[in-house]
Amino acid sequence: MDALRARSLSKVYDGRRGRVAALDHVDLDIRTGQLFGFLGRNGAGKTTFIKIASGLLIPTSGSVELFGVDVRTRVREVRERIAIVPQEGKPFYHLTPREHVEEYLLVRGASSETARDTTDRIVRAMGLTPYASTPAMFLSGGLQQRTLVAMVLASGAEFLFLDEPTLGMDPFARRQVWDVIRHAVRAGSTVLITTHYLDEAEQLTDELAVIEGGHVLYKGSAEALKSKVRREVRLHFDGGFSTQELTPFGEVYAERGGLTVMTTRSRVEELTRAALERRIAVTVGPVTLEEAFLTLVGRSIEEDEAEGGAT
Ligand SMILES: Nc1ncnc2c1ncn2[C@@H]1O[C@H](COP(=O)(O)OP(=O)(O)OP(=O)(O)O)[C@@H](O)[C@H]1O
Ligand SMILES: [Mg+2]
Numbered sequence: 001m002d003a004l005r006a007r008s009l010s011k012v013y014d015g016r017r018g019r020v021a022a023l024d025h026v027d028l029d030i031r032t033g034q035l036f037g038f039l040g041r042n043g044a045g046k047t048t049f050i051k052i053a054s055g056l057l058i059p060t061s062g063s064v065e066l067f068g069v070d071v072r073t074r075v076r077e078v079r080e081r082i083a084i085v086p087q088e089g090k091p092f093y094h095l096t097p098r099e100h101v102e103e104y105l106l107v108r109g110a111s112s113e114t115a116r117d118t119t120d121r122i123v124r125a126m127g128l129t130p131y132a133s134t135p136a137m138f139l140s141g142g143l144q145q146r147t148l149v150a151m152v153l154a155s156g157a158e159f160l161f162l163d164e165p166t167l168g169m170d171p172f173a174r175r176q177v178w179d180v181i182r183h184a185v186r187a188g189s190t191v192l193i194t195t196h197y198l199d200e201a202e203q204l205t206d207e208l209a210v211i212e213g214g215h216v217l218y219k220g221s222a223e224a225l226k227s228k229v230r231r232e233v234r235l236h237f238d239g240g241f242s243t244q245e246l247t248p249f250g251e252v253y254a255e256r257g258g259l260t261v262m263t264t265r266s267r268v269e270e271l272t273r274a275a276l277e278r279r280i281a282v283t284v285g286p287v288t289l290e291e292a293f294l295t296l297v298g299r300s301i302e303e304d305e306a307e308g309g310a311t
Contacts, residue, residue: 002031003030003066003158003190004159006026006062006064009028011060024213028209028219035182035205037205038211039195040210040211044214052071053071066159082157083157085148090144097123097147098132098133101118101123102115104155105118125176125183126173127176128143142173145165145168146177149177153183159191198290199288212297213304217296217300226292229262230264235263235275235282236260236283238258240278240279241275241280246261249263250264
């Protein structure tokens with residue numbers, strides 16, 4: 001069974017500043033046990049989707065089911081089965097990380113013994129041990145965020161909504177969070193995670209959706225997204241070429257004091273030969289997920305502008 005099923009989901013915010021169509025007839029399925037990623041520019045509609053799917057916001061039209069349960073009509077039932085890290089949430093300032101996790105588990109119905117044991121495990125896994133007894137108001141931003149993520153990951157809820165969970169975390173902490181998320185999935189949770197770190201999306205998710213302007217532009221694996229842009233190779237030249245010369249081969253951008261071009265396998269030989277003739281160092285490698293994302297979303301924005309769709 002699908003863990004999440006959204007059908008023709010739309011949301012129009014009707015505010016003082018006018019109407020904003022944040023989601024436009026979105027269909028999306030997430031299978032049970034998936035670690036599903038949500039990518040998209042600022043304002044694409046990711047948080048709006050999560051708020052609706054978790055019963056925090058009512059859609060303008062369309063429906064979402066979680067494990068076959070309609071979120072709108074049976075929201076109480078749904079709430080018992082989910083946990084959410086909201087975008088830019090704040091901890092309770094007077095409670096410690098340990099208290100956050102343990103109290104949350106008790107409120108969700110865990111026995112005191114289970115709550116204690118799970119809290120021990122999560123506090124350790126999230127690198128919070130040295131801060132476990134420090135009130136949140138004395139913790140840095142990244143540690144406060146870790147506390148919120150720890151609470152939710154400890155819950156073992158069937159569906160975890162993680163809206164930019166690693167925001168503001170250092171690279172060590174991010175990796176600890178990835179491990180704890182993977183652990184939750186192995187234990188049976190389904191996860192929907194949003195992130196602007198494309199390396200994180202690539203490392204962590206088994207499927208992802210790219211949304212732009214309230215539409216799903218792409219759904220599939222990170223690998224397939226990279227091959228979809230049809231530019232599977234990146235070549236970096238340490239100078240010696242002009243942008244005009246490289247443009248016929250693919251997208252060009254300035255990087256590390258030289259130029260990078262994203263191109264197809266068939267053009268690589270020609271380009272490396274030209275570089276060697278000019279005695280210029282050239283580095284060849286695969287296109288990153290970030291580059292594939294920029295190309296896909298960039299094209300969609302251009303098409304929109306060409307149609308006069310952007311207002
Ligand atoms: N409460 C609101 N009232 C009016 N417009 C809103 C409201 N919340 C969001 N929007 C608008 O809806 C659109 C989608 O916003 P949303 O927060 O879902 O984007 P997002 O993909 O989560 O972006 P980010 O990556 O910045 O978190 C944006 O145009 C935003 O300005
Ligand atoms: Mg958001």
